[in-house]
Amino acid sequence: MVSFSPLPSIIIEPIVRNALLEDLGKAGDITSDAIIPLDHKATLALKAREVGIVAGLDLAAFAFMLVDPSIDMHIWRPDGCDVAAGETIARLCGPARSLLAAERTALNFLCRMSGIATATAAMVEAVRGHKARIACTRKTTPGLRALEKYAVRVGGGANHRFGLDDAVLIKDNHIAIAGDIGTAIERARAAAGHMVKIEVEVDTLEQLETALALSIDAVLLDNMSLEDLARAVAMVGGRVITEASGRVTPRTAPAIAATGVDLISVGWLTHSAPILDIGLDASIDGNCRHKHLN
Known part of the structure; x- marks a missing residue:
């Protein structure tokens, strides 16, 4: 319930x-x-x-x-x-x-x-039987984020961060500006408070390997193939939270969940659900x- x-x-x-x-x-x-x-x-x-x-x-x-x-x-x-x-x-x-x-x-x-x-x-039902939870993102209507994220919870989903001050999420542009993924993570860890979690977005298994060698709490596996998602989950081995994103629909969600990821984030739930x-x-x-x- x-x-x-x-x-x-x-x-x-x-x-x-x-x-x-x-x-x-x-x-x-x-x-x-x-x-x-x-x-x-x-x-x-x-x-x-x-x-x-x-x-x-x-x-x-x-x-x-x-x-x-x-x-x-x-x-x-x-x-x-x-x-x-x-x-x-x-x-x-x-x-x-x-x-x-x-x-x-x-x-x-x-x-x-x-x-x-x-x-x-509908998304929660699509992944039933797997451990993955459906999560929303910050892609919300300006001024209505609290309401839309509440609606996600009513539907059985989970909330990702509410704002830029909730947690550190190192994305591709942060990495590009910092120079490399290791530098970005090291700078974030040095600045983050002891209660702040750090998540890093990776596009490749090579980036994932680098991130796992540093101090992170979660990894966002962005637009990976099902084969790479499964390999990524195996590489993580439960050490950090795994989150999959990209091209997620009720039709594709079951196969994504079957790779063993912990979370599946779905932006369209709040920006374009009918x-x-x-x-x-x-x-x-x-x-x-x-x-x-x-």
């Missing part, structure tokens, strides 16, 4: 607040204000329109609450739950104008994060029949 903790409110509230300000502009929802009476109440349902995994309900709830604290939201399928097409995820009750004013912002977060969780779960289609549907009569849904 996937285990994850919700994001603290102090992280998500300013993100949701800024998104609402972007959408509401300087005059609010002029369409709803013109069409719907001020005192009209409505009941609406968040419904999945395709199979997937829910993530981002806290963001959706914050959107509705920030627009109008009187809105009640009753969650039936919380984050991490599988949903079928047509299944109700949550039901909302409150002033109709307020519900519609928050609708798009709430759905933007919910659809985006549920899409990431769903794509991650959304999960979720809609907000009004009840037939449009009336709010539930005073307290929480």
Whole structure:
């Protein structure tokens, strides 16, 4: 069973607040204000329109609450739950104008994060039976990294570093500028604190051999063939963490995992996973029949 903790409110509230300000502009929802009476109440349902995994309900709830604290939201399928097409995820009750004013912002977060969780779960399933864990990268939407990495955790994946200050990751450009891989590693080790891990990216088995002779904690095996990945894992022999990256899809992941690597990093999980289609549907009569849904 996937285990994850919700994001603290102090992280998500300013993100949701800024998104609402972007959408509401300087005059609010002029369409709803013109069409719907001020005192009209409505009941609406968040419904999945395709199979997937829910993530981002806290963001959706914050959107509705920030627009109008009187809105009640009753969650039936919380984050991490599988949903079928047509299944109700949550039901909302409150002033109709307020519900519609928050609708798009709430759905933007919910659809985006549920899409990431769903794509991650598919990758996790693809490597089931192997020790490899699926990890995301820093290829995230600017300003939304915490949310997108949370969605990866909801889908059963692992997070790589959150920023440049989390850990040392020596990549090809660092090596090129330093002159060689040994110099880059030695400089990083001399500067890193005792709590900082060092990972180095290698493209060849020769680079790997050099890196293993120095003090590192993990190695990123970048765009290697399956044969070289298997050789690399054998060379490492469990001394450091092995991470594979490059051209990873649900179709290619099982063979990559079978080489024995510890991690498989997948950038597209956060930069281009498709959304999960979720809609907000009004009840037939449009009336709010539930005073307290929480």
